[in-house]
Amino acid sequence: MRSRVTGVTGPKFIVDSNVGKLAKWLRMMGYDTIFFDGTDDAQMIALALAEGRIILTRDTRIMKRRLVTSGQLKAILIESDVPAHQIRQVIDTLHLDYAHPFTICLECNQPLAELPKEQAKGRVPPYVFQTQEQYVECSHCHRIYWRGTHWQAMTRKMERLGQNLAKGPATEKSNDAGRDVREAGNHTGLGAAQ
Numbered sequence: 001m002r003s004r005v006t007g008v009t010g011p012k013f014i015v016d017s018n019v020g021k022l023a024k025w026l027r028m029m030g031y032d033t034i035f036f037d038g039t040d041d042a043q044m045i046a047l048a049l050a051e052g053r054i055i056l057t058r059d060t061r062i063m064k065r066r067l068v069t070s071g072q073l074k075a076i077l078i079e080s081d082v083p084a085h086q087i088r089q090v091i092d093t094l095h096l097d098y099a100h101p102f103t104i105c106l107e108c109n110q111p112l113a114e115l116p117k118e119q120a121k122g123r124v125p126p127y128v129f130q131t132q133e134q135y136v137e138c139s140h141c142h143r144i145y146w147r148g149t150h151w152q153a154m155t156r157k158m159e160r161l162g163q164n165l166a167k168g169p170a171t172e173k174s175n176d177a178g179r180d181v182r183e184a185g186n187h188t189g190l191g192a193a194q
């Protein structure tokens with residue numbers, strides 16, 4: 001549960017374990033997001049307060065906390081169980097944009113920095129090195145991401161998700177979103193190598 005030291009401006013989040021899938025979506029969009037896997041609400045609240053993070057949770061008890069009801073701490077009660085609906089609620093509520101996709105490591109929430117192609121040699125599969133020109137590297141775990149086809153597909157999905165917002169309630173199609181996040185995290189065909 002590391003916090004980023006530097007970052008793009010914009011809201012920062014702390015995601016409760018009951019809406020954990022939101023973390024990767026928000027990171028993918030470039031928002032500094034930490035995942036809280038503890039059980040002590042007070043600890044999560046203290047962390048949110050200390051780091052100026054918005055709490056995302058399905059726990060109504062959090063919403064009744066004095067810090068939240070008084071407005072000192074911002075929290076959003078997530079309404080749906082469906083990840084795609086959850087991210088749409090957050091995007092819609094806060095008017096999030098897609099200005100900085102893939103600027104944060106999906107695994108550890110640290111900033112990604114441009115990596116010159118020659119420094120990726122030997123650290124990514126040969127076919128990737130032959131076909132990709134742009135790479136970014138996580139400052140913390142040193143995973144390398146590249147703008148492969150999966151990256152492009154994810155970007156399109158995110159754009160569609162944003163466009164769907166204008167169309168009211170979620171469609172069946174948007175259920176794909178949860179699956180995409182899992183894919184992105186697993187075979188990091190966003191392209192990741194260590």
Ligand SMILES: [Zn+2]
Nearest residue numbers: 105108138141
């Ligand atoms: Zn990382």
